[in-house]
Amino acid sequence: xxxxxxxxxxxxLLVLFVMGIITGLGYFNFFNAxxxxxxxxxxxxxxxxxxxxxxxxIIPHGLFISFLIIISFLVIGLPICLFYLFYNGFLVGFIIxxxxxxxxxKGFIFSLVYLLITKVIYLFFLFLLIMTLIKLxxxxxxKDNFKKEKIFILSKRSLLCFIIIFLNDLFLYFGGxxxxxxxxxxxx
Numbered sequence: 001x002x003x004x005x006x007x008x009x010x011x012x013l014l015v016l017f018v019m020g021i022i023t024g025l026g027y028f029n030f031f032n033a034x035x036x037x038x039x040x041x042x043x044x045x046x047x048x049x050x051x052x053x054x055x056x057x058i059i060p061h062g063l064f065i066s067f068l069i070i071i072s073f074l075v076i077g078l079p080i081c082l083f084y085l086f087y088n089g090f091l092v093g094f095i096i097x098x099x100x101x102x103x104x105x106k107g108f109i110f111s112l113v114y115l116l117i118t119k120v121i122y123l124f125f126l127f128l129l130i131m132t133l134i135k136l137x138x139x140x141x142x143k144d145n146f147k148k149e150k151i152f153i154l155s156k157r158s159l160l161c162f163i164i165i166f167l168n169d170l171f172l173y174f175g176g177x178x179x180x181x182x183x184x185x186x187x188x
Contacts, residue, residue, distance in 0.1 A: 013085060013131065020089020027090070028097040036101065043102050050184055053177035055118055058169045065129065065165060069158050072133035073140060081130045081137075088123060103187045110186040117179050121168045129161035 031039070046053065068084065071077035092115060099111035136154040 017089040020086040021093035024090040024093020051181045055172040055176035078137045
């Protein structure tokens with residue numbers, strides 16, 4: 001019975017993430033020509049400076065994930081965790097649609113490479129972190145099932161996910177642009 005709940009829980013989170021991707025793909029279509037032109041200009045600047053780019057998500061990820069961990073001890077943490085998962089799916093969809101709009105099929109392939117390099121590890125551990133934080137919030141909300149050992153284990157798991165995300169962001173800061181530059185041929 002416990003395994004069935006975990007499978008449904010994981011499926012729910014995956015559906016939420018995929019809904020975010022679909023929303024991100026569709027959202028781009030509502031932009032006017034000026035906004036699409038601005039995105040195209042930003043993309044071309046990104047490509048021109050790809051070797052020197054520092055993918056710096058250390059502070060935003062660190063602050064927001066710390067915030068998520070802290071608020072997961074409160075009831076408000078549950079919906080914010082779910083929204084953040086949806087938001088990250090939205091970003092994935094938006095990136096794919098933007099790159100595809102600008103460079104066609106080559107842009108689509110480059111967007112997949114970009115996401116593989118910059119987002120896959122982050123999203124995997126963010127997914128684990130959110131699952132852990134939601135379980136932690138549920139344990140705290142249900143005082144009848146309140147076990148300090150379980151909360152301690154979930155807290156340690158959250159901290160481990162945070163550390164891995166931090167190390168990934170650190171790696172991307174120093175080497176992400178150089179790795180992306182290898183695949184620059186896809187969009188030139």
